[in-house]
Amino acid sequence: MKMSLKYYYDLLSQPSRALHIIFRLSGLQFEECPVALRNGEHLTDEFKQNINRFQRVPCINDNGYKLAESVAILRYLSAKGKVPEHLYPKYFVDQARVDEFLEWQHITLRVTCAMYFRTIWLDPLLTGRSPSASKIETLRLHMERTLDIVEEVWLAQSEFLTGPTLTVADVFAACEIEQTRMADYDVRIKYPKIRAWLKRVRAACNPHYDVAHQFVYKISGTGPQAKL
Numbered sequence: 005m006k007m008s009l010k011y012y013y014d015l016l017s018q019p020s021r022a023l024h025i026i027f028r029l030s031g032l033q034f035e036e037c038p039v040a041l042r043n044g045e046h047l048t049d050e051f052k053q054n055i056n057r058f059q060r061v062p063c064i065n066d067n068g069y070k071l072a073e074s075v076a077i078l079r080y081l082s083a084k085g086k087v088p089e090h091l092y093p094k095y096f097v098d099q100a101r102v103d104e105f106l107e108w109q110h111i112t113l114r115v116t117c118a119m120y121f122r123t124i125w126l127d128p129l130l131t132g133r134s135p136s137a138s139k140i141e142t143l144r145l146h147m148e149r150t151l152d153i154v155e156e157v158w159l160a161q162s163e164f165l166t167g168p169t170l171t172v173a174d175v176f177a178a179c180e181i182e183q184t185r186m187a188d189y190d191v192r193i194k195y196p197k198i199r200a201w202l203k204r205v206r207a208a209c210n211p212h213y214d215v216a217h218q219f220v221y222k223i224s225g226t227g228p229q230a231k232l
């Protein structure tokens with residue numbers, strides 16, 4: 005059945021998975037439009053002109069209104085009343101706490117986890133060349149500097165990142181951290197709070213969490229019973 009909200013995503017993309025989980029948790033009706041980044045489906049002129057001028061996923065087409073950027077999409081759908089308050093609060097004080105994380109993560113958690121994943125897993129696949137040991141070490145240190153902050157600051161006092169219950173902040177963060185499984189990074193070893201929190205996030209989001217992570221589990225060879 006054709007829906008008025010089209011969602012373009014690739015489940016190997018962290019923000020795509022986050023929105024997929026959030027949409028499902030919100031009970032949103034949407035048309036699934038998977039895009040295989042690995043086949044360059046987003047690099048065509050057709051995609052650029054008709055779907056997303058930035059040629060990235062995730063993005064939406066809501067009855068003719070095209071929008072990219074995962075956080076912008078979340079806020080747009082929340083403003084339309086499509087995302088429940090417990091996932092993205094309406095009260096400005098509570099919303100600001102979730103926004104604080106959403107703004108923080110871009111150049112910290114997202115950049116460092118994505119760079120680690122890209123350099124260790126994706127680039128060798130595309131180019132046939134492996135990164136040097138010192139490059140891996142540098143990227144790992146950058147990523148761990150951020151993971152330290154998640155462990156010691158964001159998870160210092162609460163069960164979830166921004167309080168006692170799950171919000172979109174947790175979903176975005178977990179999807180970034182899960183991606184490193186594919187590059188054989190085991191977050192368990194150094195981060196007991198993150199490990200326990202990931203289990204809580206998965207439990208709060210399932211069955212949607214496992215659906216969104218099916219390829220991550222498969223490629224990494226780590227099943228949902230989560231070594232993580």
Ligand SMILES: N[C@@H](CCC(=O)N[C@@H](CS)C(=O)NCC(=O)O)C(=O)O
Nearest residue numbers: 017018019059060061062073074075
């Ligand atoms: N800031 C954007 C990031 C989007 C993004 O980086 N998407 C990646 C996949 S995770 C992509 O489409 N990459 C395709 C490319 O770079 O060619 C968001 O949060 O939506």
